[in-house]
Amino acid sequence: FNPKRIVRTYLYCGILMQVLYYFFLKYYIGNGAMEIQYSIPYYTLWYLFAMAVYTMIVPLIETDSLGRKIAILVISFAISLIAGTDPGVGYPFASGRFFAFLPFFVLGFYCKNMGITQKLESIKLRYKALGGAILLAAVAAFEFYIIKNPYIEFIDMTYSYPYDQTMIGWKARAILLAGGLLWIAFFLVATPNKRIPLVSSIGANTLPIYIFHGFVVKILIDCGLINLTPKIYAPVAVAVSFMFLLVFGNKIASNVAKWGFTGHWL
Numbered sequence: 001f002n003p004k005r006i007v008r009t010y011l012y013c014g015i016l017m018q019v020l021y022y023f024f025l026k027y028y029i030g031n032g033a034m035e036i037q038y039s040i041p042y043y044t045l046w047y048l049f050a051m052a053v054y055t056m057i058v059p060l061i062e063t064d065s066l067g068r069k070i071a072i073l074v075i076s077f078a079i080s081l082i083a084g085t086d087p088g089v090g091y092p093f094a095s096g097r098f099f100a101f102l103p104f105f106v107l108g109f110y111c112k113n114m115g116i117t118q119k120l121e122s123i124k125l126r127y128k129a130l131g132g133a134i135l136l137a138a139v140a141a142f143e144f145y146i147i148k149n150p151y152i153e154f155i156d157m158t159y160s161y162p163y164d165q166t167m168i169g170w171k172a173r174a175i176l177l178a179g180g181l182l183w184i185a186f187f188l189v190a191t192p193n194k195r196i197p198l199v200s201s202i203g204a205n206t207l208p209i210y211i212f213h214g215f216v217v218k219i220l221i222d223c224g225l226i227n228l229t230p231k232i233y234a235p236v237a238v239a240v241s242f243m244f245l246l247v248f249g250n251k252i253a254s255n256v257a258k259w260g261f262t263g264h265w266l
Contacts, residue, residue, distance in 0.1 A: 001058040010055070012263035014041065014048035017211065021045065024215060029222055039092050044214045046094035046160075053098055054105045061106055069110050076103040080177065081170045084163040091160050100159035103177065104184070121193045128189055135186040142179045152176070202249030208257035209248045216244060 021042040026034040041049050061072050083089045083099035090096040111117070120128070146152055155161050156172040163169030202209075220226070220240065228236065247253070258264070 001055060001062075006052050006055050008263040008266060010048045010052035012266075013211075013261050014045055014052065016261060017045050017048070018042060021214070024218070029218060041091075041094050043218075044210070046091075046097050047210070049094040050098040050101065054102075058109065061109065073103065073106050073110065076106040077177070081173055084161075084166075084170055084173055087162045087164065090162065096160040100173065104180065107181075117188065120188060132186065132189045135182060135189060139179075139182050139186050142182055146175075146179065201251070202245050205249050205251055205254035207261070208253040209245065211257055211261055212248055213244065216240075 015038060018038055018041065019036065022034055022036045025031045025042070063069060063072070080100050080103050083096070088095075089099060123131075151168045152172045152175065153167060156166050156176060159173070166172060225233070225236065225240075
């Protein structure tokens, strides 16, 4: 919990990006109906607003009691599922995604404090390999289920719409939350405890990737990339993504982004 970080990193960057997106969408994309406002985050900016509030609630969930941690985690899952019943919870102030992803923040906060990643590192390689294989199989089964299930729609995956606009409501969210936990568990087990050439550098310099990828995606859509045939679109999208990571996922771009898009100079 760091009030200065909340203001200088999340709120400052969120408000600045909100203004930049307004000018970009209105004058480059040509959305004449755009109006500057701060209550509904544009595009990817929901994350900054949600993170600001997540870090504000740290004093409320911080505890040394294992029983209280379990109780708070269970409550966070209940809040995530119940939030979708309220038509007023959605895009305003990123409330829909804030409540939907709350369990992941709480779980991540407790795992970090309990040193879960360090404990995973002490597990023998053959057991980690076995666990990773089981989790990978579970993830594959989950993805196959999602693809084949007609009742889970894209609208469910945005976490920003109330249940009265979806087909199976809270059941879809519960399934997607379970799938998210499977993916996180797999990555925790599968990620090696050492630096990976190029990948580790990109992973350590994600701020410019986050800030600029929304503009790039909008530009590519405006240029007609989304209208390509699937066979052409898929490799082009992968190639563009890889080039984007190389250009922006480095120390130089990260330093520029931190200087220009965070308020630490205030």
